[in-house]
Amino acid sequence: MNLRLILGDQLSHSISSLTDIDPQHDVILMCEVHEEATYVKHHKKKIAFIFSAMRHFAEELKNKGYTVRYTTLDDAQNSGSFTAELGRAIKDFKPKKIIITEAGEYRVQTMIKSWEKKFELAVEVRPDDRFLCTHEEFQAWAHNRKELRMEYFYREMRKKYNILMNNGKPEGGEWNYDSMNRKTPDKAVKIPKTYNAQIDNITRNVLDLVADQFDSHFGDLEPFYFAVTREQALYALDKFINERLCNFGDYQDAMIQGEPWLFHSHLSFYINCGLLLPLECIKAAEQAYNNEMAPLNAVEGFIRQILGWREYVRGIYWLKMPEYEAENMLDAQTPLPPLFWGAETHMNCLRQCIKETKENAYAHHIQRLMVIGNFSLIAGLSPNEVNDWYMLVYADAYQWVELPNVTGMILYADGGLLASKPYAASGAYINKMSDYCKGCKYSVTKKNGPQACPFNYLYWDFLIRNEDKLCDNPRLRLSFNTISKMSEDKLSAIKSDSSRFIKKLSDGECV
Ligand code: FAD
Ligand code: DLZ
Ligand code: SF4
Secondary structure, three states: OEEEEOOOOOOOOOOHHHOOOOOOOOEEEEEOOHHHHHOOOOOHHHHHHHHHHHHHHHHHHHHOOOEEEEEOOOOOOOOOOHHHHHHHHHHHHOOOEEEEEOOOOHHHHHHHHHHHHHHOOEEEEEOOOOOOOOHHHHHHHHOOOOOOOHHHHHHHHHHHHOOOEEOOEEHHHOOOOHHHOOOOOOOOOOOOOOOOOOOOHHHHHHHHHHHHHOOOOOOOOOOOOOOOOHHHHHHHHHHHHHHOHHHHOOOOOOEEOOEOOOOOOOOHHHHHHOOOOHHHHHHHHHHHHHOOOOOHHHHHHHHHHHHHHHHHHHHHHHHHOOHHHHOOOOOOOEOOOHHHHOOOOOOHHHHHHHHHHHHHOOOOHHHHHHHHHHHHHHOOEOHHHHHHHHHHHOOOOOHHHHHHHHHHHHOOOOOOOOOOOOOOOOHHHHHHHEOHHHHOOOEOOOOOOOOEOHHHHHHHHHHHHOHHHHOOOHHHHHHHHHHHOOOHHHHHHHHHHHHHHHHHHHOOOOO
């Protein structure tokens, strides 16, 4: 018999480790382990989501006639780690071979590589073919390129999968309709309710377990509304395609106070743990375009996120690990301030985004990028601490996707490998794309002084601090030109406001 190990983000019936399973003899091993739940202290809702989805998936496998050995976290015999649980199962079942689909994270893949020697047993590691670009294809694409840019990678992927293509040309004549996707928030537009699953007995048990075992972890456990089965996740996909996709493009960059979900899909949790397949989400959106249910700017924008960004960040991760974890090109050292854990702040945009993160284990892209991310960048927060935070607070976070988005996209800590320029912005951007500034103690129009929006002076201070590392970037030329024309008084106001602010931040004071 073979022992087939399924990890918590491999909950797909088509997963490569199950393709040739022998239901008579083989055993599937799944385990909830303390090590996975605590190597960073994941958000309570994230743990509950993964455990409940794992338990439902195990039930489905059993109903298909497979033998599943499932260890719950509170099982008295649970030994607490993948390696130890595997060791226990090997003793019990004496398999000929271990079969597993490659892990999403480098950390776990390293663990898997140690097993053959440790257990003196064959370990067959299969590719994860749910991803649309193989490691080899990405390496070949990246090889000898002066610059890696998502846009060019994405075009190759569009061609490879023949998505939104018309006789070899991109549908509508352009590859990318992002310039149409910047509508400012509009409270008059009705936002549909997001998917809200019923809690069944399996989920109830998991919620009780998480409340009991992970009380000290960040985040609100309830209300709990995530889909935890493929059937529910398919329903959530359907709901997105029918109700939100048509407005996805227009309001992709908008933020509205008290509206955490907007017109985003809220599918990343399900795609990343395997309940949905990326290609089926892409095809569903393309179909909606063909059926004239959604405009091209929305459909192309949505597809680019999955076929482009998602695959691109995964490619970068495997290309650059393990060194990528230690990148800190801008030498940012400020510790993560208490406001990231919900402590009081006067900055309304951050308060709202972190409050919603705490409630939902979710924030949409522009909140992660242009509010929390932008702040982390221009306040010079330590990449290690910011990475740990993003890794634990979001229910869709796995290191292969979290790390490139944080180290590469928001912190520019990889020196521009992933993004062509730092995503730094002053308060004017947040004011244009949100209604947060209206409820803020700071004034977004003031540039300096105690009442001024901190984004306004931190933005310039960030550029000044890092001039030697950033001044050659052609996309920052205009900003550096502006700095060169600033008066001594202006420069010293920026510096003194920023150092006062960063000192308060580092001392853990309310800012
Ligand atoms: P939508 O806006 O509806 O987008 C559709 C899908 O596109 C998403 O479900 C996701 O699968 C994919 N996608 C969109 N943007 C990205 C991206 N930049 N990278 C990879 N996939 C993308 N996404 C994660 O899945 N896990 C993370 O841990 C994660 N961390 C992030 C950290 C930072 C600092 C930033 C800026 C982005 C991060 N993202 C992460 C990307 C993105 O913010 C989320 O995928 C998105 O907000 C999930 O919500 P949604 O499903 O409603 O996405
Ligand atoms: C995120 C997570 C958590 C919190 N717990 C478990 C677990 O107990 N068992 C499990 O199989 N998977 C869990 N996961 C998902 C894993 O972290 C994920 O499968 C690996 O990181 C992929 O490399
Ligand atoms: Fe955020 Fe500045 Fe606006 Fe306040 S004024 S909400 S700190 S951008």
